[in-house]
Each structure stands twice: as structure tokens, then as C-alpha cells.
Amino acid sequence: MVRLLPLLLLAPLLGCTRLFFQPDRWLHHAPQVLKVRFEPVRFASADGTMLSGYWFPSTGTALGTVVHFHGNGQNVTSHYTLSYWLAAEGFNVFAFDYRGYGDSEGVPGMKGAVQDGAAALRWASEKPGVDAAKLAVFGQSLGAALGLAAIQESGLPVRAVVLEGSFLTYRSIGRAVLRKNVITWPFQWLPYLVVTGRRTPAEMVRRLPPCRLLFVHGEDDEIVPLSEGQRLFALAPEPKSFLRTPGGHLDAFSTYRSMYGAKLTAFLKEAMLP
Structure with missing residues (x-):
């Protein structure tokens, strides 16, 4: 947390990139090990x-297609699991x-990441055999924010949106992080000066096309406070539901998948019905 302070002070020069994008190029989990297609x-x-x-x-006839927008750290090989x-x-x-993550080219940045998300949605919708009318977005943490913006960018309809560990605005989550530490607490005003206030989840969620929404948040989330997800949920259009789970950040479908995986599956299946 202490390391966040110098990043905030440098944010005007860095374009806020280092605050929200922390990629690497490592191979964390090779999918070959899973022995799945x-x-x-x-x-x-x-x-x-x-x-x-x-x-x-999909194993068998596909009920729909889920595009996964992962969080801000590492790369897809640590998130696809x-x-x-x-x-x-x-x-x-x-x-x-x-861009800038794993084997993707380029340098990470907010505008480019939204374009990348829109490109991923288009690629999935145009893949042979895919029913473009049955798309879902699964966004986690920063990926929730990017997923919401990418839906707007792409202009594509989606049946379902799942947001796990989501936050209200880039400024609000910056402030929440700074408030957690006695050293950085006095600087909690900084995000309102140096962090972008554009294309926030709060703005994007209210502009969603008609779809079903599921919010998932750990009650002991140490990265994104539960209140951030609850505030975003309050702004979201119906139909929507909120799944409060035990554990911390993005634990619902890792640590507690045996408990909550079926709930996600049921939500997606219902959303894909005519």
C-alpha cells in the first residue's frame, strides 16, 4: 500500500497507467496441464x-459464449483458471x-484496454459457430470496469454481465486504498486530482443495453471494499442481483467455487433463454 503513494504523485506523468495496470509476461499456468480442449x-x-x-x-452444444475480462495484475495465464x-x-x-499483458503487443493504457475489450467481444461474436446473440461478459476487478466500457465501445448486444469485485469509479477505489493505511491516509484526496474521472463503471453501468446483471463481491474483500460493489449495484438497471460471498478479493470462483460456481452457471443459463 505504501508503494501506491509515489505512484499517485507521479500519476500525471504516467497517465495513471501504473496505478491500474500491473502486467507481466510470465507463463503462470499452462492450459495444457488442465487436459481440456x-x-x-x-x-x-x-x-x-x-x-x-x-x-x-463448450463441451457439447454451446448455450452461449462468455468473454472473460481479467483483473489488473499478471496476465491471462494466471486468470483463465x-x-x-x-x-x-x-x-x-x-x-x-x-495490450502489454502476456503475449499481447503494445503498452498498457486505459483507452487501449477498452479498445482491446471491444475487439475481443467482436472476435468472439464473429467466430464461426458462435451465436452472436448469446454473449456474456464476465469482468473481475479492473476487468469489470473495462468490460462495461468495452460493451459501449463495441456496440454489441449482450445477454448477461457478471461483475466480480467491482468498484464505483477509478477515483473512489484510489481513495479507498489510501484510507486503509495510516501513512497514506492523509493523501486520500490525491486520486481526485490525478486519476481519470472518465468512462467510470458508475457511468458505464447506467448506459448498458438491456441485459441481466449479476454482481459478486466478497464480504472481506481486502482490495475493493464491499461498499464499492454495493454502490455500483445501486446505480445499475434492472434486472439485477447481488451475490455476497465469504472471503476476499475474487475468491468466489476460486476458493469457494464449489459453493458458488453453480449459482453463476444457473444465472448464465437463465440469461441465455429466449
């Missing part, structure tokens, strides 16, 4: 930046990396 994917963002990801085809299992439940899953 998958395809490595290369696709282009709107500006030609080449991106990478994994396609996990939170979504690939949906393939066994009847859904295609496309997990991808934003």
Missing part, C-alpha cells in the same frame, strides 16, 4: 495491436490479454 488465439485490436488469448470451446471451467457447463469461454 483449448485454442491459442491471436487477434487484432482496432489500431492493429496484436493481442493473445485462449478459447475454451477462474473461468475456463464454464466450458464444462455448456459455455464457450474466451479469456484474453489486454
Whole structure:
């Protein structure tokens, strides 16, 4: 947490990139180890930046397609484990990396990441055999914010949106982080000066096309306070539901998947009904 202070002070020079994007190029979990079907994917963002990801085809006839927007750290090889299992439940899953992450080209940044998310949605919707009318977005932490913005950017309809560990605005989560530490507490006003106030989850969630919404949040989330997700939920249009789970940040479908995986599957299946 202490390391966040110098980043905030430098944010005007860094374009806030280091605050929200912390990628690496390591291979964390090779999908071959899972012994499930998958395809490595290369696709282009709107500006030609080449991106990478994994396609996990549905076991049997697909009920729909889930595009997974992962969180801000590491890369897709440390995040796809939170979504690939949906393939066994009847859904295609496309997990991808934003620019600057993993094998994706480019330098990370907010505008580019939103373009990348829109490109991922278009790629999934245009893949042969995919029913473009049955798309779902699964966004986690920063990926929840990017997923909401990418839906607007792409202009594509989606049936369902799942937001786990989501926050209200980039400024509010910056302030929440600073308030947790006695050393950084006096600087909690800084995000309102140096962090972008544009294309926030609070703005994007109110502009969603008609779809079903599921919010998931750990009651002991140490990264994004539960109150952040609750405040965003209050702004979201109906139909919506809020799943409060035990544990910390993004634990629902990792530590507690045996308890909550079925709830996510049931939500997605219902959303895909005519």
C-alpha cells in the first residue's frame, strides 16, 4: 500500500497507467496441464495491436459464449483458471490479454484496454459457430470496469454481465486504498486530482443495453471494499442481483467455487433463454 503513494504523485506523468495496470509476461499456468480442449488465439485490436488469448470451446452444444475480462495484475495465464471451467457447463469461454499483458503487443493504457475489450467481444461474436446473440461478459476487478466500457465501445448486444469485485469509479477505489493505511491516509484526496474521472463503471453501468446483471463481491474483500460493489449495484438497471460471498478479493470462483460456481452457471443459463 505504501508503494501506491509515489505512484499517485507521479500519476500525471504516467497517465495513471501504473496505478491500474500491473502486467507481466510470465507463463503462470499452462492450459495444457488442465487436459481440456483449448485454442491459442491471436487477434487484432482496432489500431492493429496484436493481442493473445485462449478459447475454451463448450463441451457439447454451446448455450452461449462468455468473454472473460481479467483483473489488473499478471496476465491471462494466471486468470483463465477462474473461468475456463464454464466450458464444462455448456459455455464457450474466451479469456484474453489486454495490450502489454502476456503475449499481447503494445503498452498498457486505459483507452487501449477498452479498445482491446471491444475487439475481443467482436472476435468472439464473429467466430464461426458462435451465436452472436448469446454473449456474456464476465469482468473481475479492473476487468469489470473495462468490460462495461468495452460493451459501449463495441456496440454489441449482450445477454448477461457478471461483475466480480467491482468498484464505483477509478477515483473512489484510489481513495479507498489510501484510507486503509495510516501513512497514506492523509493523501486520500490525491486520486481526485490525478486519476481519470472518465468512462467510470458508475457511468458505464447506467448506459448498458438491456441485459441481466449479476454482481459478486466478497464480504472481506481486502482490495475493493464491499461498499464499492454495493454502490455500483445501486446505480445499475434492472434486472439485477447481488451475490455476497465469504472471503476476499475474487475468491468466489476460486476458493469457494464449489459453493458458488453453480449459482453463476444457473444465472448464465437463465440469461441465455429466449
